[in-house]
Amino acid sequence: MEFDPNFHSGFVAIVGRPNVGKSTFLNRIIGQKIAIMSDKAQTTRNKIQGVYTDNDSQIVFLDTPGIHKPINKLDDFMEKSAFSALKEVDAVLFMVSATETRGAGDNFIINRLKEIDKPVYLIINKIDEINPNKLLSIMDIYKKALDWKEVFPISALQGNNVDELMANLKALLPAGPQYYPEDEVTDHPERFIVAELIREKILMLARDEIPYSIAIDILSMKTNEHGNVDIQADILVDRPGQKGILIGKQGSMLKKIGTLARQDIEDLLGSKVYLKLWVKVHPGWRNESSVLKSLGYKK
Ligand code: GDP
Ligand code: MG
Ligand code: K
Incomplete structure (x- = not known):
């Protein structure tokens, strides 16, 4: 420096x-x-x-x-x-x-x-x-x-x-x-890390059922007026069957994923976090450049 x-x-x-x-x-x-x-x-x-x-x-x-x-x-x-x-x-x-x-x-x-x-x-x-x-x-x-x-x-x-x-x-x-560094205090690196933390929990809890065919799309990440961080994210999967697995019985799997991810994100940011997750079926998301771009995979 x-x-x-x-x-x-x-x-x-x-x-x-x-x-x-x-x-x-x-x-x-x-x-x-x-x-x-x-x-x-x-x-x-x-x-x-x-x-x-x-x-x-x-x-x-x-x-x-x-x-x-x-x-x-x-x-x-x-x-x-x-x-x-x-x-x-x-x-x-x-x-x-x-x-x-x-x-x-x-x-x-x-x-x-x-x-x-x-x-x-x-x-x-x-x-x-x-x-x-x-x-x-x-x-x-x-x-x-x-x-x-x-x-x-x-x-x-x-x-x-x-x-x-x-x-x-x-x-x-x-x-x-x-x-x-400026890029450590903009929202992009946090978004990337937050996405990785969510992905990690999914692979931890459902590794056998869900291979690498998921993507995490952080739709928004904002600090609210009380200093808490609101995060909304989509979990994109290839097939309807995968969606069912990730949501689980009465939402139990998604709840588990969300709770574990939230705890890690709170440690990362040092703030209380509200994490809202949705699972969406998006066949072939890996081939669509606009989707990849919005997920940060391509410049
Ligand atoms: P903190 O506990 O000190 O962090 O206070 P907050 O920032 O959470 O603010 C407490 C409340 O006061 C919130 O409802 C804010 O919208 C309100 N507030 C904060 N600053 C102002 C101000 O300059 N003018 C007015 N009218 N309200 C404010
Ligand atoms: Mg405060
Ligand atoms: K805070």
Whole structure:
């Protein structure tokens, strides 16, 4: 990998109470791009939520699942490990909702953030829901709570001020490498791997009945507004008899295939996955160039 001194990159954690709009924000800037969980991903203890890449920057966004208020010993332990992982990031976005009053959950996180020596941005989300006159008084409520690097009122839903926030964040990040190649964060390689995981389960459960005459067509793969991944896929077979075998008694075989594949895909993506599978008879699919092309076998 060549070093380009004009390329900026880094790791950014997004923290905040549930429902303030963290996933909506990520969805807006990254869409359905998800990083493949490679060894690199495991070097930080935080879960990679998404990778933003453009011509001169890459921002790896991290989730910190344990930053909420602890309720028991296990949570307390999780909390501490999530907190120590925050020390590995270049910046933290602390998100609050303009529609909610500052609460104990916010204060708990703010107190933890006081202990780390990192730039923390205050992101006041959902400004589309409030009267603009109220914004200054909302900012006042948080202003003295921490020595904020910047304060950005935004609407993750409608996009207000999101470009400005991204530009500011990019300028803050140091010159660095592109940690993830662009093709690792588009949907194509994941689609291919997801298809392979489904195929693997079919061959595992029905190897004798189903030879290599199946194809998996990933119809869609999207991250929904809650950060979960919805996947719809067709299993193409040559003959009606094969369809019956793959569906099984009252759908039992297809259910087994789906459950096993889903578990592997969840491990791969680090997200909750909804997998919908259909079996379709498509005689001679292997000879049709349009089908092969849509399955990614031909350029
Ligand atoms: P998270 O739990 O922090 O990830 O929050 P989500 O991204 O799941 O958002 C929670 C709810 O708030 C969803 O119903 C979103 O559609 C909504 N939401 C998120 N951002 C905005 C925003 O900027 N404006 C409005 N009006 N609603 C938003
Ligand atoms: Mg979320
Ligand atoms: K997720």
